[in-house]
Amino acid sequence: MSYFRITLVRSAIGLPRRTTDVLKALGLKKRMAQVFHPVSPSVAGQIMKVKEIVSVQEEVRLERKPDPGYYIEKTSGAEWKEQRGY
Amino acid sequence: MFKPSSPLFSGLLWKIPWRISSPQKARQRKRLRSVDRVVDAVSAALMRSGQGSKAVDRWYREMPREEEMVSKDKYTIFDKKEKTYRKGIHKLPKWTRVSQRVNPPGF
Numbered sequence: 054m055s056y057f058r059i060t061l062v063r064s065a066i067g068l069p070r071r072t073t074d075v076l077k078a079l080g081l082k083k084r085m086a087q088v089f090h091p092v093s094p095s096v097a098g099q100i101m102k103v104k105e106i107v108s109v110q111e112e113v114r115l116e117r118k119p120d121p122g123y124y125i126e127k128t129s130g131a132e133w134k135e136q137r138g139y
Numbered sequence: 140m141f142k143p144s145s146p147l148f149s150g151l152l153w154k155i156p157w158r159i160s161s162p163q164k165a166r167q168r169k170r171l172r173s174v175d176r177v178v179d180a181v182s183a184a185l186m187r188s189g190q191g192s193k194a195v196d197r198w199y200r201e202m203p204r205e206e207e208m209v210s211k212d213k214y215t216i217f218d219k220k221e222k223t224y225r226k227g228i229h230k231l232p233k234w235t236r237v238s239q240r241v242n243p244p245g246f
Contacts, residue, residue, distance in 0.1 A: 055184060055187065055188060057181070057184060063235075063236060067233060068233065068236060092184045092185060092187075092188045092190070093188075093190065094185065094190050094191065094192040094193075097181050097184075097185055097190075097192040097194065097195055098192055098193070098194045100177065100181050101178070101181070101192070101194035101195060101198065102194075104174050104177045104178060104181075104238070105170070105174055105236050105237060105238060106236055107177065108173070108176075108177060109177045109180045109181055110180060111180060111183065111184035111187070
């Protein structure tokens with residue numbers, strides 16, 4: 054899963070209401086604040102509205118999965134087959 | 140220390156110099172490049188995930204990149220009230236935070 058890392062580099066003071074609203078929607082409240090949003094056309098459109106005052110990087114993050122806390126017992130034959138990739 | 144000057148003595152008096160200075164020009168180029176970088180990053184990320192965006196496509200279709208722009212368009216904008224039809228880009232309100240890259244064709 055890849056994300057946009059968006060940093061508000063310049064303040065939006067004095068800019069049109071629309072620009073400020075887009076920043077609010079992205080969750081950027083003050084300068085140098087960073088937010089992560091999944092890569093999607095709608096987020097891309099939002100970034101394009103405020104492209105002059107933000108910096109953007111793409112970051113790939115693996116989906117985090119907690120350790121299940123158990124394992125399933127198998128016969129040695131089944132385990133051997135799994136290791137061989139049958 | 141209070142230094143008497145016309146902007147401080149009279150009410151609303153802002154003086155914007157007619158010419159843009161060379162450090163201002165350098166910073167303007169830097170800002171243009173930073174916008175290009177943002178758009179490239181967004182476009183590359185969308186491309187990798189196999190998506191597209193109307194706003195990004197439109198930007199690439201209509202807007203020149205910093206290195207493609209002529210200096211006339213980088214540092215001046217069209218103004219119908221000027222004799223030469225051009226004035227410095229630093230006369231544009233909020234000029235450090237807006238994208239102003241294209242001008243009317245022929246001017």
